[in-house]
Amino acid sequence: MTAPRILIIGAGVAGITALHVLRERGYTDVAVLEKGDDVGGVWHWNRYPGLTCDVPSQIYQFGFAPKPDWTRIWADGSEIQRYHRDVVEQFGLAPHIRCNTEVTSAAWDDDARTWAVSTAAGEDLVVDVLICATGVLHHPAIPDIPGLAEFDGPVVHTARWDGDVVTDGKRIAVIGTGSTGVQVVSALQPAASSIVHFVRSPQWILWATMGIRQSRVVSSVLRRLPPVHQTLTKSLLWGSGILADITTRPSWRRRLVQAYARLSLRVQVRDRALRTVLTPDYEPLCKRQVVSGTYYRAIQAHNAILVNDPITEITAQGIRTADGTTHPVDVVVLATGFHAHNYMRPMTVSGRDGMTLDEAWADGPRAYRTLAVPGFPNMFTVLGPNSPTGSISLQLTSELTAGYIADLLDHLEQTSSATIEVTEEATKKFNADVTQAMTPTVWNTGCNSWYLTPNGAVDLWPWDKPTLTRMLAHPDLDHFDVRAADGAQVLSAR
Ligand code: NAP
Numbered sequence: 001m002t003a004p005r006i007l008i009i010g011a012g013v014a015g016i017t018a019l020h021v022l023r024e025r026g027y028t029d030v031a032v033l034e035k036g037d038d039v040g041g042v043w044h045w046n047r048y049p050g051l052t053c054d055v056p057s058q059i060y061q062f063g064f065a066p067k068p069d070w071t072r073i074w075a076d077g078s079e080i081q082r083y084h085r086d087v088v089e090q091f092g093l094a095p096h097i098r099c100n101t102e103v104t105s106a107a108w109d110d111d112a113r114t115w116a117v118s119t120a121a122g123e124d125l126v127v128d129v130l131i132c133a134t135g136v137l138h139h140p141a142i143p144d145i146p147g148l149a150e151f152d153g154p155v156v157h158t159a160r161w162d163g164d165v166v167t168d169g170k171r172i173a174v175i176g177t178g179s180t181g182v183q184v185v186s187a188l189q190p191a192a193s194s195i196v197h198f199v200r201s202p203q204w205i206l207w208a209t210m211g212i213r214q215s216r217v218v219s220s221v222l223r224r225l226p227p228v229h230q231t232l233t234k235s236l237l238w239g240s241g242i243l244a245d246i247t248t249r250p251s252w253r254r255r256l257v258q259a260y261a262r263l264s265l266r267v268q269v270r271d272r273a274l275r276t277v278l279t280p281d282y283e284p285l286c287k288r289q290v291v292s293g294t295y296y297r298a299i300q301a302h303n304a305i306l307v308n309d310p311i312t313e314i315t316a317q318g319i320r321t322a323d324g325t326t327h328p329v330d331v332v333v334l335a336t337g338f339h340a341h342n343y344m345r346p347m348t349v350s351g352r353d354g355m356t357l358d359e360a361w362a363d364g365p366r367a368y369r370t371l372a373v374p375g376f377p378n379m380f381t382v383l384g385p386n387s388p389t390g391s392i393s394l395q396l397t398s399e400l401t402a403g404y405i406a407d408l409l410d411h412l413e414q415t416s417s418a419t420i421e422v423t424e425e426a427t428k429k430f431n432a433d434v435t436q437a438m439t440p441t442v443w444n445t446g447c448n449s450w451y452l453t454p455n456g457a458v459d460l461w462p463w464d465k466p467t468l469t470r471m472l473a474h475p476d477l478d479h480f481d482v483r484a485a486d487g488a489q490v491l492s493a494r
Contacts, residue, residue, distance in 0.1 A: 012041015014133035021402035050187025051077030068222030176335030282447035388461035426479035
């Protein structure tokens with residue numbers, strides 16, 4: 001295959017990276033379709049008050065687009081979103097990206113050996129290669145609470161924040177205690193008339209001062225001296241690699257971080273009864289770790305109430321809990337997370353012999369090394385199943401994945417082949433290895449989190465960064481079935 005027509009779905013971190021890497025590798029016929037009206041993915045969709053990235057900005061950036069002059073050590077959502085827009089402009093990616101274009105279906109044509117893609121606007125496209133960069137935390141989970149639709153005021157999910165909703169001076173209910181719930185409570189509490197935080201399961205919260213500014217002097221030095229900036233970024237990335245070690249294998253370092261989480265609660269919450277309510281019944285780090293320097297102060301403020309009685313109903317005026325209390329509120333904020341295992345669905349995807357992705361994933365999402373699914377030729381995922389969302393840089397992972405896909409496309413060109421598809425055997429072996437490696441991870445120590453698929457598997461990368469880098473460095477062509485245009489198998493040269 002020469003000069004393949006490539007379609008990337010999604011213009012978030014994964015899609016922007018894939019587009020850039022493929023262009024660098026000489027692929028010019030690359031289009032990106034994005035459902036939203038802007039690039040940025042989660043950073044476009046999430047605009048709730050208090051949105052901050054708890055990964056240091058100097059490593060929350062593309063390897064190909066270093067930014068020395070972040071204004072904060074941990075940037076807020078709007079600065080990160082501006083960075084994504086700037087990268088798209090600076091690297092000339094914009095002409096390839098079409099926003100406001102939702103892909104609704106993609107079907108593999110066995111005869112033509114192409115993908116037939118349809119959009120919500122009724123447009124039909126034909127491409128040779130499909131790359132799904134559709135994100136993980138994208139489809140908001142709206143809780144099934146009786147009466148939610150009857151509430152007589154604004155109900156807003158954090159991932160679809162409505163800037164017109166007034167919260168200052170209002171009685172606010174926040175449901176959900178993940179990273180988002182903790183950030184939004186901290187941000188809304190100071191100006192609220194009252195804020196009620198409904199906590200079904202408390203989270204361990206690591207104390208860190210998130211608002212620290214990066215001084216202009218530091219920005220200027222990093223801008224003028226790229227080697228210093230590179231050294232800083234490399235050191236931080238090396239340090240962040242420890243997170244993968246801590247989460248994937250028991251060690252003294254894991255115990256140290258866990259002790260710090262317990263200490264963070266003990267030191268900041270002196271009231272024994274409140275501390276008991278805020279103490280989770282599982283190990284720190286088991287769920288996606290929450291980091292905040294403000295939440296414990298916010299929840300102990302005079303206008304804040306923590307409620308851990310289960311919600312039974314939402315009425316027109318408030319939220320009722322199992323003990324019979326109705327908490328009157330003006331605004332309901334749903335910080336209730338995402339359907340994290342949908343990936344490219346609800347798009348309808350059908351592969352070879354008409355098999356749908358729902359059928360292929362009937363027992364839960366699975367892929368080979370996060371990026372290919374048997375039965376779906378010339379289709380790849382970036383940040384697909386078992387990606388290291390809980391432990392390793394997603395920008396780095398996306399760059400490695402995109403490079404791997406480019407290697408596979410190069411192979412198609414070099415062998416004048418038409419299709420490439422990962423084998424069932426290699427995928428089964430990879431998934432068996434994942435299951436085994438997941439045993440000692442902290443995510444497998446008995447908590448309920450969005451990391452778990454409906455059938456209880458941990459949908460994360462169970463190894464460290466060197467393993468990720470090694471597994472995504474170059475394709476093992478023996479794990480792929482390569483075919484010529486007439487369907488004849490093309491054997492690997494090795
Ligand atoms: P989440 O971690 O999935 O938390 C959802 C929360 O909603 C949980 O506390 C859950 O309780 C609660 N919930 C769901 N349905 C409920 C119901 N019917 N009644 C009461 N409570 C209910 O979602 P998230 O906070 O949006 O975070 C998702 C991920 O986004 C994070 O883990 C992180 O990876 C990412 N994120 C990152 C940052 C950052 O700074 N980098 C910031 C925000 C988010 P249970 O635990 O009991 O289910």
